[in-house]
Amino acid sequence: MKKVLIFLAVTCGLAFAAPVNTGKTIKFDRQISELGQKCISCHAEKMPNVVNDWRNSRHAHVGVSCIDCHQVSADSPMAMKAEHPKDSGNHVSVLVSPKTCAKCHEQEVKEFQISGHGRAATQMFAKPGMVKLMYHFEGRDHPDLKYSSQMTGCSQCHGAIIELDSEGKPTKETWPSFGIGNAYPDGGVGNCKSCHSSHTFSIAEARKPTACASCHLGPDHPDIEIFNNSMHGHIFNAEGHTWKFDSAPDAWEVGDYRAPTCAVCHMSGIGETNTTHNVSQRLKWQAWGVTSPLRDGGDDKAAAIFDMNRSVTVGNAKAGHKDGPEAARAEMKLVCKNCHTSTSTNNFFAMADQHVELYNVYIGEANKLLAELKEKNLLGPDEWADEFQITYYYMWHHEGRRMRQGALMGAPDYAHWHGVFEVQQDLRKLQTIHKKRMESGKIE
Numbered sequence: 001m002k003k004v005l006i007f008l009a010v011t012c013g014l015a016f017a018a019p020v021n022t023g024k025t026i027k028f029d030r031q032i033s034e035l036g037q038k039c040i041s042c043h044a045e046k047m048p049n050v051v052n053d054w055r056n057s058r059h060a061h062v063g064v065s066c067i068d069c070h071q072v073s074a075d076s077p078m079a080m081k082a083e084h085p086k087d088s089g090n091h092v093s094v095l096v097s098p099k100t101c102a103k104c105h106e107q108e109v110k111e112f113q114i115s116g117h118g119r120a121a122t123q124m125f126a127k128p129g130m131v132k133l134m135y136h137f138e139g140r141d142h143p144d145l146k147y148s149s150q151m152t153g154c155s156q157c158h159g160a161i162i163e164l165d166s167e168g169k170p171t172k173e174t175w176p177s178f179g180i181g182n183a184y185p186d187g188g189v190g191n192c193k194s195c196h197s198s199h200t201f202s203i204a205e206a207r208k209p210t211a212c213a214s215c216h217l218g219p220d221h222p223d224i225e226i227f228n229n230s231m232h233g234h235i236f237n238a239e240g241h242t243w244k245f246d247s248a249p250d251a252w253e254v255g256d257y258r259a260p261t262c263a264v265c266h267m268s269g270i271g272e273t274n275t276t277h278n279v280s281q282r283l284k285w286q287a288w289g290v291t292s293p294l295r296d297g298g299d300d301k302a303a304a305i306f307d308m309n310r311s312v313t314v315g316n317a318k319a320g321h322k323d324g325p326e327a328a329r330a331e332m333k334l335v336c337k338n339c340h341t342s343t344s345t346n347n348f349f350a351m352a353d354q355h356v357e358l359y360n361v362y363i364g365e366a367n368k369l370l371a372e373l374k375e376k377n378l379l380g381p382d383e384w385a386d387e388f389q390i391t392y393y394y395m396w397h398h399e400g401r402r403m404r405q406g407a408l409m410g411a412p413d414y415a416h417w418h419g420v421f422e423v424q425q426d427l428r429k430l431q432t433i434h435k436k437r438m439e440s441g442k443i444e
Contacts (some may be wrong), residue, residue: 035090036065042085053199064104069096077185080168095162095170096198097188105192111277112190114319120181121159122189129383130154137384147173155179157215159191180215204245207252207263209236216262219398221288221405222414227262229411235259250275254338264335271338273331282332284325285356287404290396291363292356295320295328348410355407355415359400362423366392369434378437386443388433395426 032040043066044051054060070092072079078093102109112118124130134154139146151160151173159179163171170176180194194215195206205211209227216223227233236259244256250269257264266282269275276282285292297320321328329349336345370392373379380386383393399422406414437443 032063032065033067035085035088036067038085039066039070050199057200057202059199059201067092069100070094078164078168082167093168095175095184096193097182097184097186098190098192099184099186099188101192108277109190109192111281112192114280115278116280116319117180118190119319120157121155121161121179121183122181124154124158124181125161133384151177159183178214202246203249207245207261207268208240209233209261212262219402221401222418223262223405223409226402226406226409226411226414229406229413230409232259232261232410236261259339260335265332268335270335272334278319280319281321282328282335283320284329284332284353285404285408286320287356287408288401290367292360292404294325297322297324352407355420356404358420359403359423362420362427363396363400366395366427366430369430373434373437376438376441378441378443380443388430388437391426391429391433395423395430399423399426 040051040054054066059065072091072093074091076091076093078095078097079091080093083090084092098109098112134150135141135146138149155174155177157179159181160174160177161183162174162177162185164185165171178191178194180191181189182191183189193201195211196202197205209224213224217225228237239258240261243258245252247253247256252264252268253270260270264270266279267276280295283295286295321331333342333345333349336348340348370379370388373388379389383389399419402414403419403423406412406416406419433444
């Protein structure tokens with residue numbers, strides 16, 4: 001059995017004379033620096049809800065204040081040029097990078113950076129086709145408007161490569177971004193507040209499916225819809241509002257909840273498992289790409305390296321369990337063990353794996369058709385105006401993801417009607433277009 005040590009912190013030392021949003025005086029009883037107290041008092045008037053969130057956080061209860069996260073040296077690549085407060089000799093950054101979080105949460109940041117989340121932004125910018133889609137096809141190469149597609153859409157989930165202007169303030173083309181893979185001027189990669197929203201940084205919030213739902217939804221990866229279609233989601237939606245979500249890390253166990261949320265399966269220390277911020281650690285398959293190979297294991301390398309000229313290289317693209325795909329699956333089964341028999345668990349994954357392998361058969365046939373047309377120069381130069389290439393894209397990026405992810409997370413409508421049924425229809429369409437082009441030697 002796993003031993004759980006729970007450390008209790010005394011939380012009664014920080015008191016407030018009145019609710020922060022009244023703008024009244026705040027009384028400080030903990031050892032928060034004079035400058036830190038000045039920041040809190042000023043922002044309680046100018047940004048009361050931010051201070052109110054902080055007041056109700058664990059950070060406030062242990063004496064971690066604004067200055068501990070936002071203060072930087074004058075020569076920091078994150079620093080605003082003007083002193084703040086004015087004439088104080090102090091410099092701050094509106095940005096807080098994972099490098100700052102790692103001062104107290106080193107293991108969590110390290111695990112995060114070798115996960116799929118850690119490469120979310122840098123991988124997006126590393127793909128020429130994705131960059132061209134955002135700026136050229138969607139943004140029309142408009143000199144003033146071409147970044148809007150990225151900043152209102154893609155970067156709010158994937159993250160942005162954040163740049164600063166001449167005053168040290170983040171540019172509108174790169175911030176604010178709530179994306180999980182933000183890349184910061186100090187070299188930090190990630191965005192803790194994507195799941196633990198500022199300034200409460202609540203563990204309970206991050207454990208609920210809604211924390212994942214703002215990105216994991218829609219036609220290409222409808223994971224919240226898949227969760228709701230599953231029996232797990234049915235139970236959560238019926239009674240999840242009564243569950244306990246604020247247990248200490250590694251102590252959140254069956255009894256606090258009756259069915260798993262996203263966090264239980266992918267991150268939590270349930271039963272014999274340990275907590276992890278590597279959401280890829282328990283995944284056997286890579287279920288989002290054109291094909292689904294077995295994940296070949298994680299390592300301790302950074303997820304990505306970038307520079308501020310948007311030159312990006314990506315490492316460890318199949319991040320998973322350090323001991324390989326079968327170890328990943330074994331760890332996931334340890335999660336299932338807390339509620340299910342081994343027969344139930346083994347049978348479920350055996351059939352889910354077959355559905356992933358079936359998808360690989362479909363896409364393998366499609367890839368042969370694509371290669372033959374490419375060899376004969378029978379693919380249109382604009383992939384978004386070519387019926388074959390558009391259908392191929394939907395086959396893997398939309399229907400194929402739904403087929404695979406629906407099967408692996410127990411959602412029958414997504415594994416079937418939104419998944420394999422549409423995949424086989426896509427293949428039929430590709431075969432028809434392929435036959436016509438090969439016989440005519442022309443693009444219709």
